[in-house]
Amino acid sequence: MTTKLFGEPVQRVEDAKLVTGTAHFLDDIGHDSLGVAFVRSPHAHARVVDIDASGALEVEGLVAVYTYEDLVAADEAEGSTVAHPLPLLIPHPSLHAPRTGYALARDEVNHVGEPVVMVVARDRYLAEDAAERVVVTYDFLPPVVGVAAARDAARTVHEDVPDNVAAHLLQVVGDVDAVMAAAPRRLRLDLDVERSASMPMEGKGVHARWDPVDGSMRVHSSTQTSTSVRAAVAARLGLPAGKVECVAPMVGGGFGVKIVHPWPEEVLVPWAARRLGHEVKWVEDRREHFVSSAHERGQLQEIEVGFDDEGRILALDVRFWHDNGAYTPYGVIVPIITSTQLLGPYKPAAYRCEWWSLYTNTVIVTPYRGAGRPQGVFAMERTVDAIAEELGLDRAELRARNFIRPDEMPYDHHLTFQDGRPLVYDSGDFPASLAKLKELVDWDATLAMAAAARAGGRHVGVGLACYVEGTGVGPYEGAHVRVESSGKVKVATGLTTQGQGHFTSFAQVAADELGVPLEDVEVVTGATRRFGYAVGTFASRAAVVSGNAIALASRKVREKALRIAGEALEADPGDLEIVDGQVRVKGSPGASIPLATVAVLSNPLRYAFDEASKAATQFAVGDASGPPVADDEEPGLEGTDYYSPTQSTFANGMHAVVVETDPETAEISILRYCVVHDCGPLINPMIVEGQVHGGVAQGVGGALYERMAYDENGQLLNASFMDFLMPYASEVPHIEIDHLETPSPLNPLGIKGAGEAGVIPSAAVFAAAVEDAEGFPITKMPISPSELHELRARHAAGELRPLRRRTTTEETS
Amino acid sequence: MSAAVPSEPSVPSGGSVVAADQLCDVRLTVNGVHREARVPPRRLLSDVLRHDLRLTGTHVGCEHGVCGACTVLLDGRPVRSCLLLAVTVAGHAVTTVEGLGTPDAMHPVQQAFRECHGLQCGFCTPGFLTTVAAFVEENPEPTEEEAREAVSGNLCRCTGYQNIVASVLRAAEITRDRAAGEDGPP
Numbered sequence: 001m002t003t004k005l006f007g008e009p010v011q012r013v014e015d016a017k018l019v020t021g022t023a024h025f026l027d028d029i030g031h032d033s034l035g036v037a038f039v040r041s042p043h044a045h046a047r048v049v050d051i052d053a054s055g056a057l058e059v060e061g062l063v064a065v066y067t068y069e070d071l072v073a074a075d076e077a078e079g080s081t082v083a084h085p086l087p088l089l090i091p092h093p094s095l096h097a098p099r100t101g102y103a104l105a106r107d108e109v110n111h112v113g114e115p116v117v118m119v120v121a122r123d124r125y126l127a128e129d130a131a132e133r134v135v136v137t138y139d140f141l142p143p144v145v146g147v148a149a150a151r152d153a154a155r156t157v158h159e160d161v162p163d164n165v166a167a168h169l170l171q172v173v174g175d176v177d178a179v180m181a182a183a184p185r186r187l188r189l190d191l192d193v194e195r196s197a198s199m200p201m202e203g204k205g206v207h208a209r210w211d212p213v214d215g216s217m218r219v220h221s222s223t224q225t226s227t228s229v230r231a232a233v234a235a236r237l238g239l240p241a242g243k244v245e246c247v248a249p250m251v252g253g254g255f256g257v258k259i260v261h262p263w264p265e266e267v268l269v270p271w272a273a274r275r276l277g278h279e280v281k282w283v284e285d286r287r288e289h290f291v292s293s294a295h296e297r298g299q300l301q302e303i304e305v306g307f308d309d310e311g312r313i314l315a316l317d318v319r320f321w322h323d324n325g326a327y328t329p330y331g332v333i334v335p336i337i338t339s340t341q342l343l344g345p346y347k348p349a350a351y352r353c354e355w356w357s358l359y360t361n362t363v364i365v366t367p368y369r370g371a372g373r374p375q376g377v378f379a380m381e382r383t384v385d386a387i388a389e390e391l392g393l394d395r396a397e398l399r400a401r402n403f404i405r406p407d408e409m410p411y412d413h414h415l416t417f418q419d420g421r422p423l424v425y426d427s428g429d430f431p432a433s434l435a436k437l438k439e440l441v442d443w444d445a446t447l448a449m450a451a452a453a454r455a456g457g458r459h460v461g462v463g464l465a466c467y468v469e470g471t472g473v474g475p476y477e478g479a480h481v482r483v484e485s486s487g488k489v490k491v492a493t494g495l496t497t498q499g500q501g502h503f504t505s506f507a508q509v510a511a512d513e514l515g516v517p518l519e520d521v522e523v524v525t526g527a528t529r530r531f532g533y534a535v536g537t538f539a540s541r542a543a544v545v546s547g548n549a550i551a552l553a554s555r556k557v558r559e560k561a562l563r564i565a566g567e568a569l570e571a572d573p574g575d576l577e578i579v580d581g582q583v584r585v586k587g588s589p590g591a592s593i594p595l596a597t598v599a600v601l602s603n604p605l606r607y608a609f610d611e612a613s614k615a616a617t618q619f620a621v622g623d624a625s626g627p628p629v630a631d632d633e634e635p636g637l638e639g640t641d642y643y644s645p646t647q648s649t650f651a652n653g654m655h656a657v658v659v660e661t662d663p664e665t666a667e668i669s670i671l672r673y674c675v676v677h678d679c680g681p682l683i684n685p686m687i688v689e690g691q692v693h694g695g696v697a698q699g700v701g702g703a704l705y706e707r708m709a710y711d712e713n714g715q716l717l718n719a720s721f722m723d724f725l726m727p728y729a730s731e732v733p734h735i736e737i738d739h740l741e742t743p744s745p746l747n748p749l750g751i752k753g754a755g756e757a758g759v760i761p762s763a764a765v766f767a768a769a770v771e772d773a774e775g776f777p778i779t780k781m782p783i784s785p786s787e788l789h790e791l792r793a794r795h796a797a798g799e800l801r802p803l804r805r806r807t808t809t810e811e812t813s
Numbered sequence: 814m815s816a817a818v819p820s821e822p823s824v825p826s827g828g829s830v831v832a833a834d835q836l837c838d839v840r841l842t843v844n845g846v847h848r849e850a851r852v853p854p855r856r857l858l859s860d861v862l863r864h865d866l867r868l869t870g871t872h873v874g875c876e877h878g879v880c881g882a883c884t885v886l887l888d889g890r891p892v893r894s895c896l897l898l899a900v901t902v903a904g905h906a907v908t909t910v911e912g913l914g915t916p917d918a919m920h921p922v923q924q925a926f927r928e929c930h931g932l933q934c935g936f937c938t939p940g941f942l943t944t945v946a947a948f949v950e951e952n953p954e955p956t957e958e959e960a961r962e963a964v965s966g967n968l969c970r971c972t973g974y975q976n977i978v979a980s981v982l983r984a985a986e987i988t989r990d991r992a993a994g995e996d997g998p999p
Contacts, residue, residue: 011927018935019923019942021870021910028869125855201874201882201936201970252872252936253970286875499934499971686930693973694933721879721968729974730965758973 005508005518006749009686013518014503023250026205026222026283033207033281034063035124036269037131039117040292041109044143044361044714045157048107048136051117055133061122062130063276066268068104074275079238082271086262087232090331094169097161099359100329103264109138110157110326111362112714113291115264120272120280143361143714147300147323150358157326157359166324167332167357171339173414174350179315183306187386191301192780193375193763195323195708196701197294198368199726200498202252203284204293206265208273216243219270222251224259225536226526227494232262233270244270248526254498255698256367257294259538260330290719295708296334296368298323299375305348305383311391311398316348318379322357325364332357334365334372336418337470342376343413344468345430345652346384346402351415361714367538369698370759373469378781381465381764385771389803395464395768396434396443403430410745418539419473421647427742428468428652428678437464437654437676440738446658446672450772459661460671461773465761470648471679471753472544478533479549481510481557482638485603485612487581487596489514489521491554493546494534496526500755501687502542506550508683509749513554514561515578516595533642540651540753543683548643548747556639561598564637568593568601595637602637604628649744651679651752655696655761659769666788668704668770670733678740680752688754689737695758697732702759703766703782705731775806839903843868844912854900859883861899862909870910870939874968881967884940885909891944910939913946921987922946922980931980933971941967941977949985957982 017023071083121127230246306315339353453460507521562573565583584592705725743750874882886908914920960981
């Protein structure tokens with residue numbers, strides 16, 4: 001029997017190239033391209049008065065300097081639309097005042113880093129030389145920095161949006177006011193989450209080659225969606241879609257920022273390549289990435305919760321203000337997700353969430369791994385902890401009392417999710433997940449250990465946080481599976497890969513379905529000529545949507561293979577199986593035919609071009625009474641299929657962390673980090689655990705180290721890896737993981753997404769642990785040693801209420 | 814071995830300013846092979862390796878020496894190739910990730926990273942591989958703590974480092990096993 005590969009920790013097939021330096025990332029191609037540098041706004045808010053590029057002309061090797069005026073002139077001459085505002089990718093009824101930027105600033109800049117002038121030269125060094133000599137004159141405008149300033153609206157970002165509100169949404173379930181008024185107990189919380197960013201190790205980059213012979217464009221982009229970049233480039237340049245190809249080469253991490261498109265550079269680089277008749281390449285440097293890509297997370301939250309004496313949540317009333325930066329090209333997906341995923345595994349009787357998405361003169365805000373969920377989980381879990389604190393109850397027990405039970409699945413929250421579909425949890429067993437986590441952590445003993453440590457003068461605390469994550473959103477993905485006459489299997493799916501191991505996990509799925517060895521399967525992703533219909537890689541959707549599409553396409557191929565083999569073996573296809581690349585009669589292994597031969601037979605030939613193909617020529621095969629290719633049949637052993645989910649499938653998890661804070665320096669050390677994760681059956685547990693590890697590391701960064709330090713003028717003060725503190729190995733703990741595998745009833749493989757999970761509860765779980773260690777409430781994340789030091793001073797001065805469980809008795813369990 | 818030699822136009826005698834467009838011939842040994850490049854004095858070693866010599870295995874993640882993706886071995890010691898001008902390493906020996914091993918004949922560090930899932934997107938990986946190759950040579954029996962310390966100057970955004978630390982320990986183990994295999998009875 002062929003060993004089943006689904007569920008096995010198979011080593012990754014892509015690694016041989018990656019560890020030997022032979023894989024190709026964006027800047028590894030197009031060495032002879034012209035180089036590009038941008039003159040970017042040094043101001044957060046200003047009018048562009050004048051651009052003088054005459055100084056740049058002295059630079060030897062300069063090829064072209066383009067401003068917005070050049071885009072307008074080109075559009076008039078060539079019928080392109082490169083001067084139009086960049087598209088609003090995801091319109092939404094709540095987004096009443098959407099604003100998008102231009103590929104090059106027209107007359108106003110709204111954040112530091114916005115592109116104003118494009119310079120093309122023989123290489124990037126010379127392009128930077130020339131860019132330095134371009135003089136742009138600005139009229140300064142007062143900037144709006146921070147959520148609070150945007151909400152106050154004393155100043156505006158866009159003149160015609162006087163309240164700075166891009167979008168406003170209210171979702172209500174039940175009679176919140178009545179339930180709240182009747183609730184035996186109520187609490188209020190004011191919370192604050194700061195900005196961070198995806199920060200992949202490889203920045204963005206675009207390479208374009210125009211072929212004047214057939215009028216076609218080949219674009220490489222370090223993107224999370226090559227099909228949509230292709231469509232956008234075709235639309236902007238006025239080209240038929242069939243004349244544009246887009247390839248995502250190996251991509252050095254994405255984490256959300258590369259799903260946004262078209263970035264100005266994705267429009268301008270192909271445009272310049274066509275105009276100049278030469279390959280053009282732009283590779284983002286790290287400072288550019290900080291000031292001209294995207295950030296996420298910034299929100300101010302106000303919560304009121306009504307509950308009973310047993311801690312059951314009755315009414316939850318949430319208002320939050322979301323910082324969307326200067327423009328809204330990606331719509332309001334992030335605050336929608338915050339407001340709908342906030343409830344996690346809980347079921348308040350009444351829920352109201354109202355939010356405002358606000359303009360600020362800072363870099364745009366678009367999804368970063370977790371995409372609004374970390375903020376929602378922060379709001380919910382801080383609230384749950386506050387209730388436990390108020391009632392003096394064990395925090396795990398209080399959560400258990402509020403869980404949706406397994407027998408209540410599917411559970412309808414009566415909310416509308418980010419995909420426009422009802423928010424209905426398909427499956428999950430939250431009590432079982434909590435039981436596993438308590439066992440992994442040894443919850444009671446760990447609480448006792450922390451209490452004993454505190455009694456001995458140390459600052460040790462334990463945090464717990466739960467989340468539910470909608471994964472695998474539609475609309476669809478597809479796959480093409482072909483068995484070649486060599487017996488090798490080629491799988492193509494349109495979505496892209498940024499390190500998630502798709503070349504391996506997708507091959508595992510196809511190999512199992514087709515009964516072939518893993519090494520015979522090759523997977524291609526993100527190349528529009530190989531598979532032209534796709535959405536992209538985001539929202540923990542690749543395994544669910546493309547994985548199932550590959551399974552379905554493979555099943556089609558298998559069915560065809562059995563039919564053809566049945567004819568050749570004179571057997572009923574139902575009696576056949578495929579094992580190790582051989583189609584054979586079940587229970588009679590002697591009667592078999594290689595899948596490679598079936599592939600040959602599937603394609604009736606006139607000409608024999610090699611030994612194998614002789615078997616398929618016209619005097620060798622076929623029933624002379626019918627056509628060589630039967631009606632409704634196609635030549636070739638291949639198949640295409642799509643998977644289009646009716647709704648998201650909901651994964652969940654629970655994290656616990658034990659921290660110790662230094663009594664003097666307020667440094668926060670992590671003693672243990674435990675994860676229980678349920679994303680359904682695991683295709684490759686090694687890869688899933690790697691995803692969780694990486695997510696937790698980003699969560700550690702977001703909770704303890706990373707923030708975007710904007711000053712009041714809208715200057716990003718820490719736009720380098722020297723100052724933006726991403727965790728090194730020395731900052732990330734060993735992570736202990738256990739899995740629950742609750743299948744999804746929604747898709748053929750029963751799987752759920754895993755990509756974002758690790759990062760989602762981090763702010764919440766660290767806030768809980770630091771609070772527990774210090775004995776006063778933590779309401780703002782991230783938290784640095786200096787901030788903790790300041791909170792200690794305020795606590796000592798009586799400004800911060802101590803936790804009751806510290807003033808009375810230790811938490812009991 | 815030879816030093817950087819300015820080619821036409823020559824360096825003005827006694828001049829301290831070198832024009833940006835002036836080219837220098839840089840001769841160096843890369844992965845055991847003599848290589849030459851004619852480049853401006855300001856050109857970074859990382860750019861010369863990647864774009865002039867077309868050894869694109871070395872990656873550039875920050876261009877300010879913090880992330881470590883561009884780490885190569887200079888005479889066997891790890892250096893940040895984005896902080897070095899190519900002309901300053903003329904006459905020296907550089908080892909890049911391509912010089913460690915090939916898909917069919919992997920260096921212990923390469924094999925270990927693959928076995929332990931020590932990489933995801935693979936962009937930072939070449940810098941870890943060169944760093945760890947030098948470390949394992951220096952410390953063939955590291956503790957877990959030493960392994961973690963050894964990679965604490967390189968940034969990775971994907972893996973959370975847990976499997977990288979495991980890869981370091983495994984690389985040391987493979988190195989020891991291979992040495993034992995060579996020394997042992999046939």
